[in-house]
Amino acid sequence: MPTNVVMPQMGESIFEGTITKWLKKPGDQVQRDEPLFEISTDKVDAEIPAPAAGVLTEIKIAEGTTVEINTVVAVIGEAGSQPVASSGSGSVTVDAAKEAKATAVATAPEGANEPVAAPGAQVSSTSGKEPSPSPADGDPANRGPEGAPGGASTGGTNVVMPQMGESIFEGTITKWLKKVGDTVQRDEPLFEISTDKVDAEIPAPAAGVLTEIKVPEGTTVEINTVVAVIGGSKSSAPAAAAPKPAAAAPSAPAPAATATQAAPAAAGTHDRIRSSPLVRRIAKDNNLDLSRISGTGMGGRITKNDALAFLAQGGAGSAAPAQTQSQPQAAAPVKAAAAAAQAPAAATSRPSTPAAAVAAPLPGELVPLSRMRGIIAERMVESKRTSAHVHTVFKVDMTRIVRLRDREKSKYEQRNGVKLTFMPFIAMAAVQCLRRMPIINASMEGNAIRYHQNINIGIAVALDWGLIVPVVKQAEERSFLGVARAIADLAARARAKKLKPEEVSGGTFTITNPGIFGEQFGTPVINQPESAILGVGGMFKEPTVITDADGVDSIAIRSIMRLTLGFDHRIIDGADAGKFMADMKKTLENWDGDIG
Amino acid sequence: MAAVTYLEAIRQAIWEEMERDSRVFVLGEDVAIYGGAFKVTEGFIHKFGMERVVDTPISEMAIASAAYGASLTGLRPVAEFQFMDFISSAHSQIVQILAKSNWRWGAPAPLVLRGPSGGGVSGGPFHSQNPEMFYVHTPGLKVIAPATARDAKGLMKSAIRDNNPVLFFEHKFLYRRVKEELPQEDYTIEIGKARVHREGRDLSVITYGAMLYTAQEAADLLAKEDIQLEIIDLRTLLPLDREAIRRTTEKTNRVLVLHEDTKTGGIAGEIAAIINEEAFDALDAPIARIAALDAPVPFSPPLEKAFLPQVGDVVREARRLVKY
Amino acid sequence: MPTRKSESSPSAPEVKQPHTNGSKAANAPAVKRPQPPIGKNPWGIPDWRLEQPPFHIESDWSGEEYRYKVVGDTNTPVPPLRPSKYLSKEQTLEIYRYMIINRQMEAALESMYKQSKVIGGLYLSLGQEATSVASAYALDRDDWLGPMIRNQGSMVVRGYEPSSAMMQYMAKGTSPTKGRDSGSHYGDPKKLNVIAPISHLGDSIGVLSGVALGARLQGREIACLAYIGDGGQSTGPTYEGFNFAAVRKLGVVLVVEHNSWAYSTPVELQFACKDLADRAIGYGVPGVIVDGTDANQVYDATHEAVERAHRGEGASIIEAKLMRMKGHAMHDAAVYVPSAVKEYWQRRDPIVRMEQYLKETGWMTEAQMKEVHAEVQRYMDQEREQAEAAPMPSPEEAGTDVYFDNGVDIPVKYGEVRVKQSNVGRKLSESSAPGHYK
């Protein structure tokens, strides 16, 4: 039965070794424990004894080659075996090895994967008819901690530099008490050493003839270095003092060939879609294309609910929800969530037909939310949930401003290149009133109220595809014309999709103007984290009672507009809101500002 | 049947076990005549005699070692630390001797080390600590921290009947604050099993000890916003109920871990790691942690309030996660 | 959490029972010999020694090198052993043999260490064999032992074969701890009643207090023999563990092995009192000083303390004065010990002194003694072979047995719980007793 010879582990931290010399060639007879090859590792150089007697049939790893521990380096056949020619992939005969070191390298990883416990697997095909049991000497469990080859009991026991203390890693041989050829008893003092911690006399590990002294007096070597050999036949080739440097250190094997081939095809150009591990799993299990789902989570993230809603409306790719039952594990969250949605109390009951409950949408085209729509939806609901909304409606007589505008508008446009609309009047009035009533221009932050230093007026702009609120920053510092220009500019750029991100954030108060469609008044939703929003109703000519300076009432046709203040009752009380709106009314009705 | 306090539940458990099994005995400082600093063993000496109710010198080291030594003779000691803060004085015994005993030399150590832990009572830095994680990090121990009277009794009985060293962290804030009716019959609660304290849909709060009640208050508030919290009471910290953690994550897809222990190295980190290992793709939001500040437990009430997690913290974080 | 159980959890492999001689060997009465008088130290602690080393060590930081110097005479003659009041000839010969086993076992370990067969550190007790062996010899089968690193001899007396220690030191899979713990850290709660020590000095003492408490609840007064070094006794756990025994009158016998050094620190830098037995006064227990190289003194003092424990009279302290003849461990050559001190103690080798005693009593001839050495050598070779051939542990054993199976019953050690319950049934305390039993 052939026996594999493996690269031994010469120390716990050692994982590879270099074969520095073969002491036998294919075809040679070897005895068990007879030196077979020499190795060099990071820790120690050692002569490795044959694990079994027989004929060296094959050398798999050439001199100068470094392989991982437990790599099969040679095979010993039964007496009478013939050396094999190159057999099996990567195996080389000794001749081949001399020329083709690189080839030997290529075999290393293969052998390295083979645990020593299954040596039979590495036996070359000609001789390996039946698996051979693990050779006792190859069993790492029979070793000392640092793999000192103490297992060999007859015919050549290595004497090693002992470790005299946990932190000690080298020792100096100060004196040999025996010379080569002397017979020694076990435990008989053999040599003296000196270490950083202690000087000691070292006893022989076995009885026999001292066949070789490898380390002369005065030399310092690492622990576990073989310093002498007791018994066995004398090595004809005394170990060179220094291990041969791995001369033709072969370049590392190049597994690059496979590494390059699998460039991820998916590294496409589309933007990263924000979702979650769960959403990605739902998408995978249901064959969903996430790019078709618009997210309602923070920053447009696709949430579980987004994905489930999409699914429920039949948005799956190829797989219908019912089919997911064939993958119970994968479908679990979908089912559980669906069940929770229909019957929160019975979340633990196993829903058997979740698909039926959600799979009967009314007929009609299903169009996924646009990104903007999704954000609006999220923001509006969030605002309603956050603020205690209250609305107050004031009737404002705009006749004075209407007349001013009618009078000025063409000249104004010529002069300034911007249309004179009602918005700057309202915005300028708001700026003045907000200055006088800072609580309306404030935000709630945790347990505090932040009174904003600046008045940044958001102007809601209706678009064909939604709604956006660009902000006139620091409106308190602007003139009427400045505000008018800013509003016109922002609205134009909003429609042209040319707004910058910083232009749609940072508002402290918002004005929305749905009145252009003829509405009386609305109840706008606060634009968080602001605390108030002004809704501008339509302008109507209405019969109005007016009282003159003398207190005489009469009915007149006046231009009337309704302004609504939506405010957050958490920080703004009705009285403050009322005061503010009364101020607005007064300011607008008695407009005397410069319009530039 | 009248409702029974958390403390009384513990007392009943030990009492009944001592009645049932003569191998069970108690030892600790002031446990005999005085009945223990919190009166957990009050009356025991009269029922069981001074041999089974042992007053010890003031030495947590000696208490832990003596309990262990007695367990080596087959007895089942229940040792009291007057405050769990003092467990540090027995640390070496617990982690070096008790925890490794069966593994090292096949010497099982069936014993319970119990006592009051936790804050919220202005006990200051040496009478308010939650030292459980030192021991959760010690293989060979079991670590229990019940939140309800029913669990306290059932788990104490299991701890006494367990063949391993069990550390039982009672919460002193709960001693006389929580009450409930207990089953009439002898019952135990399995060590290593968490409990769904409240079913919910939107977010799981995984917690233990007194924080269970913080979670519950937050859940009540959030219910008004139609945010339904599921609350998991771990009850046992070692071994952790990985399955329950996985299950609730699969169900709500959002997890907040809440504990009174300090944040760094608290069990929330371990739970987050378990979810990461076992239920990563069930997550629809990042795992959040709410825990005490990384500081010693302060003495003055406003400081301690700032130190301990509050209902508002849970509400705020829950809202954020649900929106995420 | 793994409650997996491997085939058998670690504990002593099949070992022989602890010997049952010692204190119960009434069938072989001691040979009555005249007892030299017993002295007392300045605090009234009995001092059984026949000599007191007339020297001490001082720190000498004046010269070129820091060193310790001897002050006083180290050349005084070696006294004979104090005749034992209790030991029969057979018992004495058994102790003698155990001491030789102790020594040869450690000699073998030393060789194996230098051949890289031992894993980790090796701690030897050369010169301390009389203390380990004779004290452990005084225990009964039901008593307990809490050894320290240097008490390999006590373990053998208790019933462990030397191969157990060897396999421990070689980290073999068949060692008492299956390779899980190192060197002397093994024990057996079931048969041999040996606490597996841990490294932390003094931590076993309280454990032994608990063992004695547990036995008492089962109606038994037992002796629990704990060792502590002159260095280790400085720890808090030593005080806390022993005080518990003292207060509760538990049968802990604390043998303080005053071997003059704790690693490189001499006793002069370890404690301020002269004799550690003085501490007995503070604990409120009897204390005694003995010569730790005199097996007779060690046995007799331990025997009396053990008997006291068996009578339920409580704990005792025995301070054994001796010398650690080697370094702390193999890596330490103990160059800090003045050579005159080493030589003084070399002349007081406990085995040589015992051999002198055996000659004087006529209990053994030199040839017979040689034969004991040779016989032990043959035994030790076998033990060594067996230990060396033993397999290393399999990796799966690393994480098994962390918990003990709840399905397995843990028997009480001494039969049943038997409390006197003298006060049971007396009136319940005034204050609120739990409702369900009021």
Ligand SMILES: Cc1ncc(C[n+]2csc(CCOP(=O)(O)OP(=O)(O)O)c2C)c(N)n1
């Ligand atoms: C608590 C603790 N601290 C430090 C050590 C490290 N240590 C091990 S043995 C030793 C010296 C002990 O001296 P002594 O108690 O006199 O015993 P001896 O070695 O002389 O037998 C020290 C410092 C330890 N094992 N435990």
Ligand SMILES: [Mg+2]
């Ligand atoms: Mg010492």
